[in-house]
Amino acid sequence: MREFVFRVEYERGADPIMDLFMEYPSAHARTLSCHVSKSGIWRIDRIGGPHEALERIDAVYDEHENCLECVTGTHDHPDWEYELLDADRHTRTLYMYRAATTDCHSVPCLAAHYLGDGVIAEAERRENVYEWHLLMRDDSGLGDLYDSLESHLQPGLSLHFEQLGEPTRWLGRSVSVAELPYEQRAAVEAAVANGYYETPRDLSLSDLADSLGVPRSTLQYRLQQAESWIVTHFVEHSTLGDVALARRAVDTPESEA
CATH class of the missing domain: 1.10.10 (Arc Repressor Mutant, subunit A)
Incomplete structure (x- = not known):
């Protein structure tokens, strides 16, 4: 197994959700589960932060018609499903699903395309940083994935390599301050x-x-x-x-x- 860690940094105005994380620095999101198959993509995110920030994030998910996860292009995905599994004043647990992934340029979909089956993705968002941890069976295809991300990122986004090597902290991340x-x-x-x-x-x-x-x-x-x-x-x-x-x-x- 291999682990690939990288982050995508956002300029203001490049993404409505990341704009809110920048506006509210104490807000934080962690991907608890993310899966991709030929039939679609589905994930569960845990978001925490000030009540006002979460209300505005709710509004973006409710009103935005484009994919909020695509990093190498902006695409209309009107069939995205967003559902709150749990909510209180300072936290949200959000379920997202979309059938058919061929035109989705999100990190999980690109990883599935270039790295094949068996990829597990974890992610965290805070301020202008969206950090990804990809656990994969081997690193064949990783160069193509990185080249695709680096060459086709949307304006206002930048890619930063963190590490590639043996898996670390996957069990340790099960205990996260984000869950408090x-x-x-x-x-x-x-x-x-x-x-x-x-x-x-x-x-x-x-x-x-x-x-x-x-x-x-x-x-x-x-x-x-x-x-x-x-x-x-x-x-x-x-x-x-x-x-x-x-x-x-x-x-x-x-x-x-």
């Missing part, structure tokens, strides 16, 4: 960005709360909840998970179980 509730993810990312977890610590919890415009107690609660979720899921998905969970079950009195 929006407020908790924003708190963790702000804490990391501002050096709260550095040793020695660059700023206090109170200073971080002031910079975010939230009460100290609220920020502390969000960080505690996020830290608990991250650590628990990390252990559950690690090789020590079964041992740790079994030990916790033994150490927990029946009255507390």
Whole structure:
């Protein structure tokens, strides 16, 4: 197996969805599942961000008639289906489907065309960057895929190579900060960005709360909840998970179980 990682960067005005990610830097999208066959393409995306940003993203999906995924041309795809599987103020889980893929120039469809069966695609979007991870059986056809992307990108898009090699982090990515509730993810990312977890610590919890415009107690609660979720899921998905969970079950009195 081989892994190919690259990113597509967008200028303002090149894509209505990416424009909103640029306007709302804390918004984030992660592709949870993506499949392509001769009969069509379907995927599930998890989008998190401010309520206003998500409402505007909803409107783009509802009103836009062109394919919002094509990177090497703009095509009318009126038969795209968009359906919300789950939604709250700060998250969306979106299902997308389109039958017949011969005229779709999205990254998954191009990958299926050049790399053949067996490709698994993951993607993340934030600000002006759409990053792709392709897991494939081998890298034959990869040069043709990259050449096609590089030569035919729409105006306002640029392609940037990240890495090609042995698969990495595919199991690790199953535990993602993107899966946290929006407020908790924003708190963790702000804490990391501002050096709260550095040793020695660059700023206090109170200073971080002031910079975010939230009460100290609220920020502390969000960080505690996020830290608990991250650590628990990390252990559950690690090789020590079964041992740790079994030990916790033994150490927990029946009255507390």
